[in-house]
Amino acid sequence: MRMSAWLEQVPPSILEQIAAHPFHREELQTGTSLLECLTDGKVLRRGYDRMTSLEREALQAICREFGLNRFQWDDLQLLPAHRPIAEWKAAVAALCEKGLLCAWQKAWGEWSFSLPAEACQEWSELVVGTPFEQAAEWKLDELEQATDEQGNLVIDILLLGWFLQNAGLTRGKQGHLHKAACRKLEQLLSVPSSYCSPDESESQSTSESDSGLSAGAAAVIDAAARFGLLQWEADSLSLQPEAWRTFLAQTGVRQFQQLAREWLLWHAPPQAWLQHAGFAILNMPETGWYDLQHLFESMREKGVLQDDLAWPSFAASLQQSILQPMEAFGWLQTARMRDGRVLLQKSADVREQAGEEMNKPCLSSQGEVMLPLGCELEAHWDMLCCSEFAGYRTPIALYQITQSSVLRGKEQGKSMIDVVGGLGVDIPANLLHQLEEWEGRYGEVEVSACTVIRCRNGSLADQLRQWSRLRGKVEAAGEGILLVRGDLSQKELIKLISGNGFHVTLQKREEPGGKLAAEPLRQWAAGFEDLQGTAPAKKLPDIPDLYERMSAIPASWLHEFRTYHPSTGRQMIEHAIRYRSGVQLRIQGDAIRFHPERVLGDTSGWKVEGWVAAAPQEREMKQFSPKDWEEIQLILPGINDNNEVLRS
Numbered sequence: 001m002r003m004s005a006w007l008e009q010v011p012p013s014i015l016e017q018i019a020a021h022p023f024h025r026e027e028l029q030t031g032t033s034l035l036e037c038l039t040d041g042k043v044l045r046r047g048y049d050r051m052t053s054l055e056r057e058a059l060q061a062i063c064r065e066f067g068l069n070r071f072q073w074d075d076l077q078l079l080p081a082h083r084p085i086a087e088w089k090a091a092v093a094a095l096c097e098k099g100l101l102c103a104w105q106k107a108w109g110e111w112s113f114s115l116p117a118e119a120c121q122e123w124s125e126l127v128v129g130t131p132f133e134q135a136a137e138w139k140l141d142e143l144e145q146a147t148d149e150q151g152n153l154v155i156d157i158l159l160l161g162w163f164l165q166n167a168g169l170t171r172g173k174q175g176h177l178h179k180a181a182c183r184k185l186e187q188l189l190s191v192p193s194s195y196c197s198p199d200e201s202e203s204q205s206t207s208e209s210d211s212g213l214s215a216g217a218a219a220v221i222d223a224a225a226r227f228g229l230l231q232w233e234a235d236s237l238s239l240q241p242e243a244w245r246t247f248l249a250q251t252g253v254r255q256f257q258q259l260a261r262e263w264l265l266w267h268a269p270p271q272a273w274l275q276h277a278g279f280a281i282l283n284m285p286e287t288g289w290y291d292l293q294h295l296f297e298s299m300r301e302k303g304v305l306q307d308d309l310a311w312p313s314f315a316a317s318l319q320q321s322i323l324q325p326m327e328a329f330g331w332l333q334t335a336r337m338r339d340g341r342v343l344l345q346k347s348a349d350v351r352e353q354a355g356e357e358m359n360k361p362c363l364s365s366q367g368e369v370m371l372p373l374g375c376e377l378e379a380h381w382d383m384l385c386c387s388e389f390a391g392y393r394t395p396i397a398l399y400q401i402t403q404s405s406v407l408r409g410k411e412q413g414k415s416m417i418d419v420v421g422g423l424g425v426d427i428p429a430n431l432l433h434q435l436e437e438w439e440g441r442y443g444e445v446e447v448s449a450c451t452v453i454r455c456r457n458g459s460l461a462d463q464l465r466q467w468s469r470l471r472g473k474v475e476a477a478g479e480g481i482l483l484v485r486g487d488l489s490q491k492e493l494i495k496l497i498s499g500n501g502f503h504v505t506l507q508k509r510e511e512p513g514g515k516l517a518a519e520p521l522r523q524w525a526a527g528f529e530d531l532q533g534t535a536p537a538k539k540l541p542d543i544p545d546l547y548e549r550m551s552a553i554p555a556s557w558l559h560e561f562r563t564y565h566p567s568t569g570r571q572m573i574e575h576a577i578r579y580r581s582g583v584q585l586r587i588q589g590d591a592i593r594f595h596p597e598r599v600l601g602d603t604s605g606w607k608v609e610g611w612v613a614a615a616p617q618e619r620e621m622k623q624f625s626p627k628d629w630e631e632i633q634l635i636l637p638g639i640n641d642n643n644e645v646l647r648s
Contacts, residue, residue: 001102001114001116002117002118002265003035003038003039003116003117003118004035004039004118006116007034007035007038009535009536010536010537010538011538011539013539014537014540015034017097017540018034018038018097018098018099019034021097021098021099023047023098024037024047024098027043027047034099037099038099038100038116038119039116039118041119041121041122044119044122044123045122047098047100048126052094054083054087054090054091054637055091055094057083057091058079058088058091058092058095059095059123059126060123060127061080061088062079062092062101062115063115063123063124063126063127064127064272064276064303065078065079065272066114066115066272067115067120067124067268067272067273067275068114068115068117068120068265068268068275069114069270069272070104070112070113070114071112071113071114072110072111072112072113073089073111076088076089076092081617081618081619082613082614082617082618082619083613084581084595084637085580085581086546086579086580086581086582086636087581087637087641089546089637090543090637090638090641091637092113092541093542093543093546093638094543094638096540096541097540100115100116100119101114101115101116102114102116102536103536103537103540103541104535104536104537105536105537105538106535111537111541117265118265120265120275120279121261121279121283124275124276124279124280125279125283127276127302128276128280128295128302128304129298129302130283131280131294131295131298131299132280132283132284132285132290132294132295134290135285135288135289135290136288136289136290136291136341136343138335138337138341138343142337142338143335143336143337143338144336144337144338145335145336146333146334146335146336147327147332147333147334147335150190150327150328150330150333150347150394151189151190151192151216151328151329151330152190152329152349152373153191153220153223153256153259153263153329153330153331154252154255154256154259154349154373154377155190155252155373155380155392155397156189156190156220157220157223157224157227157229157247158380158381158384159188159189159190159384160185160188160189160220160221160224161224161229161244161384162381162384162385162389163184163185164230164237164239165238165239165412166408167181167184167185168181168236168237169181169182169185169236169237170235170236170237171235171237172235176212177212177213177237178212179212182212182213182214182217185213185217186213186214186216186217188389189216189217190330190392191216191217191219191328191329192216192328216328219328219329221237223259223266226262226266227243227247227259227262228240228243229243229244248376248378248381249376249377249378250376250377251373251374251375251376251377252349252372252373252374252375252376252380253349253350253351253373253374253395255377256330256331256349256350256373257350259329260282260326260329261282263325263329264278264279264282264322267325269317269321269322271317272304273299273304273305273306274317274318274321276299277299277318277322278321278322280295280298280299281295281322281326281332281344284344284346285346286346286351287345287346287351288345289335289343289344289345290343290344290345291341291342291343292315292318292341292342292343292344293311293341293342296311296314296315315342323344330347330349330394331346331347331349331350332344332345332347333345333347347394348394348395349373349394349395359374359375360372360424360425361375361379361423361424361425362425363420363423363425363426363428363431364428365430365431366431367387367400367401367402367431367434368398368399368400368401369383369387369399369400369401369423370396370397370399371383371396371398371423372395372396372397373395373396373397379422379423382422383397383399383419384399385408385409385414385419386405386406386408386409386414386415386416386419387400387402387405387409387416388400388402388405401431401435403438406435406438406439407438407439407441407442410439410442410443411442415439416438416439417435417436417439450484451483451484451488451490451493452477452481452482452483452484453482453483453484453493454480455480455481455482456480457479457480458479460480460502461476461479461480461481461482464482464497465482467496470484470488470496473485473488490506494506543638543639544639546638547579547636548578550636550639553575553634557572557575557633557634558633558634558636558639558640559640560633561584561586561591561633562631562633563630563631563632564632566626567603569626569629569632570599570606570608570626572632572633572634573596573599573608573632574599575634576595576596576634576635577596577597577598577599579636581595581634581635581636581637582594582595582596582635583595583596583633583634583635584631584632584635585624585628585629585631585632586629586630586631587624587628587629587630589630592612593612593613593635594610594611594612594622594624595610595611595612596609596610597609597610597611598610600623606625606626607624607625608623608624609621609622609623
């Protein structure tokens with residue numbers, strides 16, 4: 001889940017607790033907001049350097065194993081085995097206190113946790129590294145297949161907005177969109193109609209969804225809805241004005257980049273390794289072709305992949321979940337070589353074009369407009385309103401000015417002369433003359449609405465026409481029918497007529513219902529985020545609460561490293577087994593950390609079996625009897641673990 005949404009739902013006490021943590025003091029004092037402290041990449045990197053070694057290790061292990069997915073206490077056994085579960089639990093609680101993990105709790109008290117979605121791309125880079133450092137070299141005769149049919153999601157969202165404003169998209173009683181309008185919309189869009197949502201399995205993938213839309217059109221509407229750009233007015237889909245203005249204020253390239261990041265969070269695959277692969281592709285350099293196998297090898301080396309996952313399965317899964325949708329939306333280009341290599345390159349649409357010349361519009365004397373994606377989307381929107389969309393050729397949108405489009409723009413309060421002037425280009429003299437002529441024809445004939453008065457008979461209508469207040473403002477339009485042409489409102493008319501002794505009824509026009517934000521089209525394009533249920537926790541997990549009945553433990557067990565009677569030593573070891581923590585033993589003068597797992601034997605003669613940390617992320621099994629150690633101390637991570645200070 002997004003940290004922004006989580007912070008909105010948690011009690012104020014949690015916000016205060018996180019904001020008061022010394023970990024954030026320096027950033028907050030410089031004016032950084034709490035949300036930025038918890039999600040901004042640069043701030044997170046600075047904070048990472050201030051974490052304890054256990055917290056850093058836990059953060060990387062959680063990101064590597066779970067990615068965006070939620071996990072519970074029991075899932076911590078999947079983390080590297082060289083640390084006891086109690087240490088991982090204490091680290092999770094400490095990360096929650098700093099707001100670096102979102103905490104969730106069901107009604108019966110079951111905890112779950114997740115990394116904030118906005119921060120996951122940053123943490124993923126720590127886990128995976130930078131596998132795309134060296135660009136691949138290849139020749140044209142080595143190419144077997146390359147990206148063919150490709151759309152542009154930003155342009156398609158603009159076209160969707162234009163269609164909603166001019167043609168309309170409505171739903172029937174069953175909630176399905178009307179098919180005739182769907183077919184017209186699909187003809188406008190560039191995302192392939194055969195687009196397959198990454199959330200669908202191959203067996204479920206169809207070219208048309210249950211809504212009546214093609215899968216590609218449904219994906220465009222779903223993206224616009226998740227971006228907050230759409231709303232329902234009764235049964236008509238329309239633009240949300242404030243969100244739409246914000247959307248148009250950015251350049252097309254910036255919004256295209258943002259949509260790529262958001263899409264991966266909306267539709268992240270459930271497998272954590274696929275999520276990391278998607279983040280690595282987003283972090284790929286803007287120019288150059290890169291070998292996908294380098295990503296496979298890097299992820300295997302970093303321990304992100306399962307040992308039994310072979311290259312063919314890796315490539316096939318990535319193709320279905322990440323590469324195919326990113327190609328369809330225009331973020332990525334792929335090239336398959338004859339030697340089996342798969343090469344990737346970011347689309348030119350994602351790259352910031354250097355220099356003003358690369359983002360400069362062009363206008364021909366025939367009314368053809370070429371508008372780069374690097375321009376503000378408001379310029380593209382104005383062009384859509386006043387001209388005909390003629391296609392998209394990366395990274396240029398093509399528009400054609402026509403008489404009908406100019407008049408359509410005037411109906412929406414836009415002058416094509418002003419729109420073109422706002423682009424900073426000179427209008428050829430012949431085109432300017434043509435535009436002035438077309439705009440001059442606007443409003444030659446005006447059709448206006450008026451109020452209709454229906455009387456029971458003609459004589460009553462004639463009587464009303466003679467009233468001084470209505471004389472000259474109404475005219476006959478048939479037997480007993482009057483048209484009101486003046487500035488009288490319906491309320492004033494009713495008051496006037498009823499005040500003269502007549503009973504008046506008002507024929508109300510059926511008004512549309514209220515405006516509701518359009519939900520993502522989950523039944524057509526279900527997303528990863530839609531599956532993340534449960535409510536945020538009412539409080540953060542407290543480290544002492546991790547140890548049941550800790551108050552009953554003698555203080556000396558925790559604070560004194562000394563000699564105890566063997567029966568007391570056994571009790572301490574049994575507590576360590578229950579808490580899945582450890583004890584400190586002094587054996588032949590050396591202190592070691594020992595993690596017991598089971599007691600062997602009875603009170604007349606017993607041993608304890610457990611492990612000590614050996615090489616990185618490995619255990620070495622050991623057995624000890626009470627005679628083997630001189631001193632013992634119970635260790636509870638986060639309480640009396642002097643080797644790892646969890647509370648910075």
